[in-house]
Amino acid sequence: MTQYTPMIQQYLRIKAEHQDAFLFFRLGDFYEMFFEDAIQASKELEITLTSRDGGNERIPMCGVPYHSADNYITQLVNRGFKIAICEQTEDPKQAKGVVRREVVQLITPGTVMNDGLIKEKENNYIVSISRFDDLTYGLAANDLTTGETMATLLSGTCEDVISEAASLSPKEIVVSSSMPEGERKLIKERLAITLSFEEQSHLPDAFTHLAKHIDQVKLLDVFGRLLHYLVRTQKRSLDHLQPLKHYQVNEFMKIDMNSKRNLELVETIREKRRKGSLVWFLDHTVTAMGGRLLKQWVERPLLSKTTINHRLSIVETLIKQFFEREALRDQLKQVYDLERLAGRVAFGNVNARDLVQLRKSLGKIPEIKQLVSELEDECAQKLAASIKPCNELNGLLQEALEENPPVSVKEGNMIKDGFHKELDKYRDASKNGKSWIASLQQKERQETGIKSLKIGYNRVFGYYIEVTKANLHLLAEGRYERKQTLTNAERFITPELKEKEALILEAEDKMMELEYELFSNLREQVKTFIPELQELAKTLSEIDVLQGFASVSEENRFCRPEFSDNREIRINEGRHPVVEKMLDDREYVANDVMMDEDREILLITGPNMSGKSTYMRQLALIAIMGQIGCFVPATSAVLPIFDQVFTRIGAADDLAAGQSTFMVEMLEANYAITKATQDSLILLDEIGRGTSTYDGMALAQSIIEYIHNEVRAKTLFSTHYHELTVLEKELSRVKNVHVKAVEEKGRVVFLHKVHDGSADKSYGIHVAQLANLPDRLIERAAAILKELERPVHPNGQTVQAEQVNESEAAAQLAAAEEDNEAQLSFFGGSKKKSLESFSKEEKAVLQLLRKSDILEMTPMEAMNILYDMKRKLK
Numbered sequence: 001m002t003q004y005t006p007m008i009q010q011y012l013r014i015k016a017e018h019q020d021a022f023l024f025f026r027l028g029d030f031y032e033m034f035f036e037d038a039i040q041a042s043k044e045l046e047i048t049l050t051s052r053d054g055g056n057e058r059i060p061m062c063g064v065p066y067h068s069a070d071n072y073i074t075q076l077v078n079r080g081f082k083i084a085i086c087e088q089t090e091d092p093k094q095a096k097g098v099v100r101r102e103v104v105q106l107i108t109p110g111t112v113m114n115d116g117l118i119k120e121k122e123n124n125y126i127v128s129i130s131r132f133d134d135l136t137y138g139l140a141a142n143d144l145t146t147g148e149t150m151a152t153l154l155s156g157t158c159e160d161v162i163s164e165a166a167s168l169s170p171k172e173i174v175v176s177s178s179m180p181e182g183e184r185k186l187i188k189e190r191l192a193i194t195l196s197f198e199e200q201s202h203l204p205d206a207f208t209h210l211a212k213h214i215d216q217v218k219l220l221d222v223f224g225r226l227l228h229y230l231v232r233t234q235k236r237s238l239d240h241l242q243p244l245k246h247y248q249v250n251e252f253m254k255i256d257m258n259s260k261r262n263l264e265l266v267e268t269i270r271e272k273r274r275k276g277s278l279v280w281f282l283d284h285t286v287t288a289m290g291g292r293l294l295k296q297w298v299e300r301p302l303l304s305k306t307t308i309n310h311r312l313s314i315v316e317t318l319i320k321q322f323f324e325r326e327a328l329r330d331q332l333k334q335v336y337d338l339e340r341l342a343g344r345v346a347f348g349n350v351n352a353r354d355l356v357q358l359r360k361s362l363g364k365i366p367e368i369k370q371l372v373s374e375l376e377d378e379c380a381q382k383l384a385a386s387i388k389p390c391n392e393l394n395g396l397l398q399e400a401l402e403e404n405p406p407v408s409v410k411e412g413n414m415i416k417d418g419f420h421k422e423l424d425k426y427r428d429a430s431k432n433g434k435s436w437i438a439s440l441q442q443k444e445r446q447e448t449g450i451k452s453l454k455i456g457y458n459r460v461f462g463y464y465i466e467v468t469k470a471n472l473h474l475l476a477e478g479r480y481e482r483k484q485t486l487t488n489a490e491r492f493i494t495p496e497l498k499e500k501e502a503l504i505l506e507a508e509d510k511m512m513e514l515e516y517e518l519f520s521n522l523r524e525q526v527k528t529f530i531p532e533l534q535e536l537a538k539t540l541s542e543i544d545v546l547q548g549f550a551s552v553s554e555e556n557r558f559c560r561p562e563f564s565d566n567r568e569i570r571i572n573e574g575r576h577p578v579v580e581k582m583l584d585d586r587e588y589v590a591n592d593v594m595m596d597e598d599r600e601i602l603l604i605t606g607p608n609m610s611g612k613s614t615y616m617r618q619l620a621l622i623a624i625m626g627q628i629g630c631f632v633p634a635t636s637a638v639l640p641i642f643d644q645v646f647t648r649i650g651a652a653d654d655l656a657a658g659q660s661t662f663m664v665e666m667l668e669a670n671y672a673i674t675k676a677t678q679d680s681l682i683l684l685d686e687i688g689r690g691t692s693t694y695d696g697m698a699l700a701q702s703i704i705e706y707i708h709n710e711v712r713a714k715t716l717f718s719t720h721y722h723e724l725t726v727l728e729k730e731l732s733r734v735k736n737v738h739v740k741a742v743e744e745k746g747r748v749v750f751l752h753k754v755h756d757g758s759a760d761k762s763y764g765i766h767v768a769q770l771a772n773l774p775d776r777l778i779e780r781a782a783a784i785l786k787e788l789e790r791p792v793h794p795n796g797q798t799v800q801a802e803q804v805n806e807s808e809a810a811a812q813l814a815a816a817e818e819d820n821e822a823q824l825s826f827f828g829g830s831k832k833k834s835l836e837s838f839s840k841e842e843k844a845v846l847q848l849l850r851k852s853d854i855l856e857m858t859p860m861e862a863m864n865i866l867y868d869m870k871r872k873l874k
């Protein structure tokens with residue numbers, strides 16, 4: 001058996017309690033890792049793996065210097081790992097045996113406070129999820145950097161609670177091990193973040209017993225668990241946690257995870273970047289707090305028409321009162337991140353510079369309050385009234401703090417003269433001592449006649465008098481006491497000088513000590529103002545987001561939306577704000593959206609790249625922008641209040657997640673039609689294209705029918721299946737619209753304009769024609785298409801019947817293919833003769849045609865193949 005050294009035994013004991021974290025084990029100036037941790041960390045951090053004597057075997061080891069540990073911690077946390085910081089908790093000199101060591105903090109993705117790890121304009125939420133016996137779920141969330149804390153209950157499935165959690169973009173999830181493993185796995189996979197366990201609640205049972213209602217008990221359970229996790233990992237003050245806010249999920253428009261992604265609300269689909277997202281586009285805020293609140297608003301649009309209109313009316317007023325808005329922006333720009341500052345005050349790591357920033361920020365509040373109160377709007381007035389300037393705190397900071405204190409809190413120069421009598425006394429003593437020394441130099445120069453005589457100071461000898469060797473002869477013997485000899489000079493002291501020196505140094509020591517103490521007291525006092533600061537931060541961030549809305553709305557010619565009660569949509573000249581911005585020099589083509597109880601489902605046809613999905617996304621974005629209280633990109637807009645938005649758009653990233661496009665399509669479609677109500681908005685983009693034409697078409701049709709008859713949600717459905725357009729005749733609330741392409745100077749031009757009615761049926765071939773393919777080839781393509789279309793009758797067919805049709809069609813296709821060579825007479829001559837006389841290129845084209853499975857192709861792919869053939873023939 002391996003006999004480890006006592007230190008390694010200590011390591012193993014501590015490691016056993018932190019299995020899921022890298023244990024950073026403090027050894028002198030390094031944090032060392034051993035065993036598996038060392039092997040894995042050396043790979044993750046690209047640092048050298050070494051080994052050390054562990055007893056009777058060598059064990060793997062790697063380490064990072066203590067002073068640069070932050071950088072390594074950042075890398076690990078960014079990759080979702082946890083780090084347990086294990087420090088030496090006794091003086092090694094005093095230790096008997098192995099130095100005592102303890103884990104002092106657990107750094108996890110959801111609890112980091114390091115500047116390098118948290119984004120200015122994003123919250124850093126940690127979420128806990130509990131599942132109760134009656135199949136309801138509890139969800140609690142906290143952002144440790146701002147102290148925001150909230151909780152809610154949901155009755156639904158695990159998917160629902162995942163979706164709710166996702167709307168907070170959490171960095172870490174806390175569950176209890178009693179949660180079924182399948183659900184834990186699902187949560188981890190879907191949210192793709194760190195999963196942590198917490199078995200205990202921080203709230204004593206007695207507390208829970210006080211709860212009057214079962215719901216309260218559940219809320220306290222999920223919140224208590226989160227709190228326990230935070231206390232357990234942080235091991236320090238959590239004074240800044242704000243009171244728990246209980247919210248209802250039905251206060252907000254529900255946007256499930258996929259839709260949030262498909263609509264690129266907070267990041268783009270492909271690059272996962274903020275740039276190009278709706279939040280990025282809307283962000284005209286000037287404070288970090290405003291930036292974070294904007295993101296929260298975008299992810300949780302409102303359902304209350306009254307609250308939405310309050311926001312809109314402030315935005316409208318801010319647009320009208322341009323000068324007040326500009327002045328407000330200028331003032332807000334100078335406001336520091338009060339929320340995160342409050343968090344750091346609680347954690348005890350603010351320095352004097354931070355507090356100076358806080359003072360400067362507070363100095364701006366009266367002006368901000370004044371400017372908001374000048375807005376001619378009732379809601380703005382109320383907002384102005386709710387601004388509490390924190391005068392007491394401001395007064396305290398004004399009195400206590402210097403103008404330009406250093407970063408370090410141990411070097412003095414933080415506290416103003418006049419703030420504390422004793423401090424002033426020490427300062428005087430130090431100052432007087434120094435001026436005495438300055439005058440001493442003057443005096444000695446005169447008395448000795450040595451002009452270059454000077455008084456200096458160093459840490460080893462303290463104050464000394466220096467005389468150059470050349471001048472030594474001018475010095476009367478015994479005038480000073482010799483202390484140090486340099487090459488060119490001698491240094492001396494006098495008893496008087498040393499006496500003063502002692503006074504100065506003592507005063508300075510005491511001064512630093514006292515200043516540190518005073519500063520710590522000040523910090524403690526600031527702590528008591530945390531709730532006020534948080535309150536103020538909230539109001540200021542709201543003002544910031546609203547001025548940002550005004551600014552972005554004015555700059556982009558947005559209009560104030562109205563909200564109807566009769567579920568109608570009347571958008572005139574609507575635009576997709578982000579696509580429009582990205583078009584650069586090209587003009588964005590505005591489109592209307594008209595939907596009411598006779599037009600509930602719009603079936604959109606049109607060639608690829610014509611703008612179908614942009615049109616669909618545009619509607620969702622306008623709805624979301626309206627419900628967060630922003631103006632919308634249109635000349636006028638009447639909208640219903642949507643309770644939920646569902647989308648199935650785009651497929652680029654699905655394959656990467658390991659699910660087939662078709663499966664994802666079906667899952668998302670299912671989610672939409674089972675959850676949607678008649679107040680919801682559903683966007684389905686080319687549903688069914690992931691399978692064979694017939695299956696796909698059958699499914700697409702039955703989904704449309706189901707929505708039409710059962711769900712009655714407002715739906716935009718884009719499709720390549722022209723056959724579906726006949727549904728307009730059968731389903732009274734389905735209407736066809738289309739996006740057209742035209743020819744201009746021999747090229748295809750997409751007009752991006754949406755019109756009523758269905759698209760030209762043969763657009764694919766039409767587009768090919770525009771590409772100048774040989775007439776006979778086009779004719780042949782049209783003939784094949786006709787053949788292929790013949791067996792399909794979407795109206796009322798059963799799947800079984802279609803399967804028959806499918807095999808029929810396959811047989812027809814095979815026959816057609818066999819016939820191809822004969823039919824392809826436009827390559828010249830009879831079959832036999834022509835085959836011999838075909839050039840290599842022509843044969844390649846035939847080959848390509850044979851290989852192509854037209855049934856599985858989109859028109860765009862077909863067109864590409866035609867292009868390819870044409871190129872080969874040239």
Ligand SMILES: Nc1ncnc2c1ncn2[C@@H]1O[C@H](COP(=O)(O)OP(=O)(O)OP(=O)(O)O)[C@@H](O)[C@H]1O
Pocket residue numbers: 579583587588589590591606607608609610611612613614615752753
């Ligand atoms: N209304 C518009 N005005 C100007 N340009 C537009 C408009 N709509 C779309 N576009 C441009 O056309 C491109 C393609 O649009 P979109 O992706 O919506 O087409 P689509 O019909 O859905 O295509 P596909 O069927 O291939 O998915 C956009 O990236 C954009 O550049």
